[in-house]
Amino acid sequence: MASLNFPDIQGFVLSSYATKMPCANYFLLKITDVKNCRAWLLQVLPDITTGTDRKNDFSLNIAFTSPALKQLGITDKELTTFSPAFQEGMITATRQQILGDTGNSDPKNWAWGNEQYSVDILLLLFAIDETMLQKRVDILKNTFVAASGIDLLQILAAGRQPDSKEHFGFLDGVGQPTIEGTGQKERQKNRTGHATELKAGEFVLGYENEMQKVDPLPATGTMPEFGRNGTYLVFRQMEQHVYDFWNYVKTTANSINTQSSIKDQEKLAAKMVGRWPSGAPISEYPDSDPAPGSTNEENNFSYATADPSGFGCPIGAHIRRTNPRDSLFDDPDMSTLTVRRHRIIRRGRSYGDRTQDVYTDDGKSRGLHFICINSNIERQFEFIQQSWVNNLGFSTLDHETDPLVGQRNDNSVYSLQGCPARTRIHNLPNFVTIKGGAYFFMPGMAALKELTREPGTV
């Protein structure tokens, strides 16, 4: 097992800071003057949280888009050593097609990350409470003076809801892989009853991955191992249409059974997610939520033997599509092995207030700042998005996409497998709209320091 260079890895790769630091602000920055920007980077460098820091008040991490790296002196030739998706960015026609960013989610409608509001640097700030958050926001804002070479485009507020549920009302952040060599496995096992430990190279560059390979590192002329201990960070601002979701669920539950109760609606919604609002997996608890009003982080389950036909957790449910576990192919072992190569670590947090009434449009925007880390954007995040979430022919299904986050047109359907016959629900609208996004590179600490150095100097 490789031993990880923790002081060189940014802390966010290893932790979401969610338990200790529920408050967060994400700064979207633009470089206006490269020389001054290097000086600014040098100024914030001591505050960047590493994998060995155990901070109790605030954490700060930083990531860059490919245009930012270019401005900071990385040549076109050197950039070709980075992931093609990262080089290209999230908004090209190819990427749009891969990600399904069309219609209302078309980048031309985005609030950031498109051509009009392009982003260079992402600064992620986490704090123990709102007072500490504000204090650190003020300190950072003071560094963005005219001479800093940085323009502040936007601050995106985010937070962990006190009950850890996302806006549709379901416990979030349960099914996560752990990184070999970090000691996360035992903690995860104690919490959820199960841990899928993956090779460090799936999430940190420079280590062996699930293909028993160490991929070539992004390299520069002066730093041949520039990519070591870095990772790629995917950021998508996903607005959630909570009232559309619950009104659809209510109407549809009523159309299946005119006498439908709130419990029937909750069951239909859980069939779309794959877990009950408490987090309990529906494949294990097909009839009702075993922990209503509480949490259940059970993760010790699979589908091939316990629920092969999707009678408990439908084949196309959000969690079964995004992590099919042992049910991708007929051979459960081959499925598990394959699925291990397409995992991400989710580090997203909600934004916007919790709605008071899920059936009424209060005109406020709310959603998920979806963030994930992976060492290979194409094989991990983009594969999940294209081949599983938005794949009309996923598994044995026909003309369906992920019922929660899939992109679709008016003729969409969703199958609830059952015996003697399946039930198909129709005309699912899009419950999520993409409002912004970008691919970032989160460098190791040595590479970050290298970025503060003017090319040609020692």
Ligand code: HEM
């Ligand atoms: C607004 C957007 C989204 C919402 C509300 C949402 C919600 C959820 C919920 C409630 C769960 C179950 C709890 C858990 O295991 O954490 C979950 C799991 C998961 N989601 Fe999402 N999600 C969203 C977007 C996405 C996207 C875009 C992806 C990837 C492309 C994704 C990938 C996953 C994965 C991999 C799991 C874990 C599945 C498992 O291990 O069983 N999610 N999500």
